[in-house]
Amino acid sequence: MPVSSLNSQKQKTSLVTLVGPPNSGKSTLYNLLSGSKAKTVNYPGSTIEYSISRFLKHFDVQAALVDSPGIVSLMPDSPEEKLSIDYLFSHPKYGSPDLIVITADASQLSRHLFLVQQVIDTNAKVIVALTMIDLLNKKGYDISVNRLNQLLKCDVIPVNGRNGKGLDNLIDSIKKNLKKKKSKVIYNYKNDYGTKLVDIYKTTEFIENEVLYPIGEGAKQKTADNDLLYDELKIKSDIIKIKPDERTLKLDRLFLNKYWGILIFLLIMASVFTSIFWLAAPLMDIVDLLFTTLSNNVTTLFGETWFSNLLSDGIITGVGSVLIFIPQIMILFLLLGFLEDTGYLARGAMLVDRPLSKIGLNGKSFVPMLSGFACAIPAIMATRTIKNKKERFLTIFIIPLMSCSARLPVYALLLAFLLHGSPFLSGITLALIYLFSITSSLIIAGIINKYQSKIIKVKDSSSFILELPTYRLPNIKNVIRNTITNANHYVKRAGPIIIIFSLVIWFLTYFPNSNPVITNSGDLSKKEVLELKSSERLTNSYASMIGNFIEPVMKPLGMDWRIGVSIITTFAAREVFVSSMAMIFKVTDTEGDLRTSIVDAMKNAKIKDTNKKLFTTSTVIGLIVFFVFALQCISTIAVSKKETGGWRLPILQLVIFTTMAYVLTFITVNGLKLFGVE
Amino acid sequence: MTAADLEFGQKATIRNIDLTHPSSQRILEFGFTPGQEIELLNKTLFNDPISISVRGSLIALRKDDAESIQI
Numbered sequence: 001m002p003v004s005s006l007n008s009q010k011q012k013t014s015l016v017t018l019v020g021p022p023n024s025g026k027s028t029l030y031n032l033l034s035g036s037k038a039k040t041v042n043y044p045g046s047t048i049e050y051s052i053s054r055f056l057k058h059f060d061v062q063a064a065l066v067d068s069p070g071i072v073s074l075m076p077d078s079p080e081e082k083l084s085i086d087y088l089f090s091h092p093k094y095g096s097p098d099l100i101v102i103t104a105d106a107s108q109l110s111r112h113l114f115l116v117q118q119v120i121d122t123n124a125k126v127i128v129a130l131t132m133i134d135l136l137n138k139k140g141y142d143i144s145v146n147r148l149n150q151l152l153k154c155d156v157i158p159v160n161g162r163n164g165k166g167l168d169n170l171i172d173s174i175k176k177n178l179k180k181k182k183s184k185v186i187y188n189y190k191n192d193y194g195t196k197l198v199d200i201y202k203t204t205e206f207i208e209n210e211v212l213y214p215i216g217e218g219a220k221q222k223t224a225d226n227d228l229l230y231d232e233l234k235i236k237s238d239i240i241k242i243k244p245d246e247r248t249l250k251l252d253r254l255f256l257n258k259y260w261g262i263l264i265f266l267l268i269m270a271s272v273f274t275s276i277f278w279l280a281a282p283l284m285d286i287v288d289l290l291f292t293t294l295s296n297n298v299t300t301l302f303g304e305t306w307f308s309n310l311l312s313d314g315i316i317t318g319v320g321s322v323l324i325f326i327p328q329i330m331i332l333f334l335l336l337g338f339l340e341d342t343g344y345l346a347r348g349a350m351l352v353d354r355p356l357s358k359i360g361l362n363g364k365s366f367v368p369m370l371s372g373f374a375c376a377i378p379a380i381m382a383t384r385t386i387k388n389k390k391e392r393f394l395t396i397f398i399i400p401l402m403s404c405s406a407r408l409p410v411y412a413l414l415l416a417f418l419l420h421g422s423p424f425l426s427g428i429t430l431a432l433i434y435l436f437s438i439t440s441s442l443i444i445a446g447i448i449n450k451y452q453s454k455i456i457k458v459k460d461s462s463s464f465i466l467e468l469p470t471y472r473l474p475n476i477k478n479v480i481r482n483t484i485t486n487a488n489h490y491v492k493r494a495g496p497i498i499i500i501f502s503l504v505i506w507f508l509t510y511f512p513n514s515n516p517v518i519t520n521s522g523d524l525s526k527k528e529v530l531e532l533k534s535s536e537r538l539t540n541s542y543a544s545m546i547g548n549f550i551e552p553v554m555k556p557l558g559m560d561w562r563i564g565v566s567i568i569t570t571f572a573a574r575e576v577f578v579s580s581m582a583m584i585f586k587v588t589d590t591e592g593d594l595r596t597s598i599v600d601a602m603k604n605a606k607i608k609d610t611n612k613k614l615f616t617t618s619t620v621i622g623l624i625v626f627f628v629f630a631l632q633c634i635s636t637i638a639v640s641k642k643e644t645g646g647w648r649l650p651i652l653q654l655v656i657f658t659t660m661a662y663v664l665t666f667i668t669v670n671g672l673k674l675f676g677v678e
Numbered sequence: 679m680t681a682a683d684l685e686f687g688q689k690a691t692i693r694n695i696d697l698t699h700p701s702s703q704r705i706l707e708f709g710f711t712p713g714q715e716i717e718l719l720n721k722t723l724f725n726d727p728i729s730i731s732v733r734g735s736l737i738a739l740r741k742d743d744a745e746s747i748q749i
């Protein structure tokens with residue numbers, strides 16, 4: 001759904017904004033209302049950006065629906081939060097909402113009514129979507145929706161995010177409320193929060209006591225809104241005291257245990273990262289087969305012409321070598337999505353808070369850092385949940401070191417070279433690379449924290465307060481949907497860049513000497529002539545001319561201009577490295593599959609004018625080290641600038657990480673050679 | 679005494695919130711208000727952060743933050 005098309009109709013279309021505290025079921029509701037076409041980017045962790053979409057057609061609501069980041073209160077205590085709240089009432093792109101739908105978790109009513117009460121006090125037109133009534137019932141209580149409706153003086157609609165029950169009532173209420181006149185919103189951030197907040201809580205406590213009534217422990221039966229039952233049971237009950245979910249308490253005794261908790265945490269993290277490799281292997285073979293067949297067919301169809309060369313070597317190989325990693329990327333998102341949906345991620349954050357605080361980070365850095373393994377861009381945006389500016393900047397600083405999914409294709413290629421395609425060893429080695437990148441990032445964070453007064457230049461008090469959500473079985477449909485959306489984003493972002501770069505590189509390597517003359521004195525076979533031709537073509541190509549400039553930089557690393565050119569192309573997107581390598585090392589052998597043919601070409605590549613192999617164990621390990629550290633992503637630099645409000649941090653990141661990459665690669669390659677590893 | 683001094687499984691009633699503490703606004707917003715009953719449920723490695731139940735929810739917080747909760 002293109003946002004611009006919604007914007008252009010802003011005047012005519014009404015705007016419905018979803019608001020709610022974290023874990024209140026807001027995103028679930030957004031997905032139910034907006035369908036699969038939603039433009040929501042719900043990365044693991046939280047909704048961090050405003051996103052907009054239309055209501056599903058069959059609801060027949062003429063309005064746009066906006067999802068907002070979860071907030072606890074309308075009283076901001078940081079500039080980021082102030083911005084979130086300002087945008088809620090008047091978004092620079094989407095305007096001000098005609099209607100606000102607030103999700104509130106019925107099983108923690110007094111806490112979630114806190115935000116509801118604040119929003120109602122602004123005089124905005126409000127509907128309350130009451131979620132998690134099933135959980136409230138499990139705790140032995142039920143709720144009188146009518147009474148709540150009377151007390152709040154706005155529509156209260158029970159909905160079940162798990163099965164979509166109540167959605168029709170919500171839609172009816174939205175339609176009805178949209179017909180009413182828009183109200184004038186008044187809100188101001190006051191500083192007398194001490195008494196003010198306590199007063200709001202006194203109100204919500206009173207309401208909670210009024211509307212909840214016990215139905216007996218573990219009662220399954222659900223009364224839609226049985227006022228008779230309410231009157232009868234209410235009289236008998238005294239003060240309502242909701243207890244935390246029993247099962248959650250039990251599980252926490254294990255997951256937050258001083259010793260078992262840490263062990264389980266490490267096991268979970270390790271299995272996530274190793275399974276990226278071995279779960280994906282069979283799926284990757286399928287994608288691979290598809291593209292190899294395609295490439296072969298093109299060659300058979302068009303013969304040995306420049307056009308067929310462009311299609312098979314340029315576009316199909318280029319796109320295929322990147323699309324083949326979609327399974328790995330999807331598995332990463334799937335696993336992170338599952339972890340988040342079960343409620344475990346918050347526990348992870350709690351477990352690592354103490355160690356992270358030692359090096360100037362925060363437990364809340366955990367989820368952004370973990371998302372960084374998918375992509376640095378949403379990860380950097382997710383740091384908005386970190387209140388303390390120093391901790392936030394430090395987290396942003398090290399996020400580019402997390403092994404993002406764009407590096408996966410690169411590592412996979414290099415590991416295929418090193419380990420001859422054993423999925424088991426590759427999985428373990430990949431886990432080691434991840435461990436290495438995390439350790440390095442923590443060390444760097446520690447060092448920077450020590451000298452941070454020079455680099456980051458902000459002071460703030462540090463804190464860590466986080467709600468631990470109830471453990472739940474993950475909502476598989478939602479997790480899968482988010483995974484598909486994210487994979488889609490990956491393809492849409494990387495796809496065009498890869499095609500363009502494939503074309504550019506194909507052009508640079510094919511011209512100007514597109515048809516070199518080979519003097520065949522008769523003793524050369526047809527195949528050898530073709531091989532000679534392509535190597536002659538490459539040696540005199542534009543790419544080679546550019547390469548001569550960077551050759552001096554690459555030489556100390558034991559590498560040549562061909563790798564240099566491939567690395568330059570990664571500044572558009574890291575994964576382009578694979579397609580660039582594929583093309584530059586001339587994957588002419590269309591018999592094998594994509595990965596192995598690049599690997600074969602790598603094995604055969606020689607250093608210019610010598611018989612020495614270009615790719616050796618040491619240079620390939622060196623390349624891995626290079627990719628661990630180098631900041632080769634223009635989008636990351638742009639987001640870092642936007643989120644830190646200046647060029648200082650992104651430029652420091654670029655300079656420090658890229659220099660480190662070069663120096664450490666130099667040390668690795670030459671150090672390994674010194675120890676006799678070629 | 680403050681919530682940071684609670685032992686494993688110990689319950690207490692909040693007497694007051696120290697408004698001079700830098701985290702006091704957050705603490706109040708999360709539902710720690712005077713009169714509420716709280717219980718310490720978990721201590722992680724190094725005994726920090728801790729998790730406390732309030733109003734039927736579980737909140738993880740550092741001991742530094744818990745010091746604003748007077749019991």
Ligand SMILES: Nc1nc2c(ncn2[C@@H]2O[C@H](COP(=O)(O)OP(=O)(O)O)[C@@H](O)[C@H]2O)c(=O)[nH]1
Nearest residue numbers: 022023024025026027028131132160161162475
């Ligand atoms: N039992 C139950 N779970 C729900 C309901 N609505 C949402 N959930 C689950 O609650 C969790 C948090 O929901 P989410 O939409 O991500 O909350 P958000 O943080 O407000 O966006 C998810 O695991 C949902 O599947 C409901 O009515 N009942």
Ligand SMILES: [Mg+2]
Nearest residue numbers: 026027046047
């Ligand atoms: Mg959400």
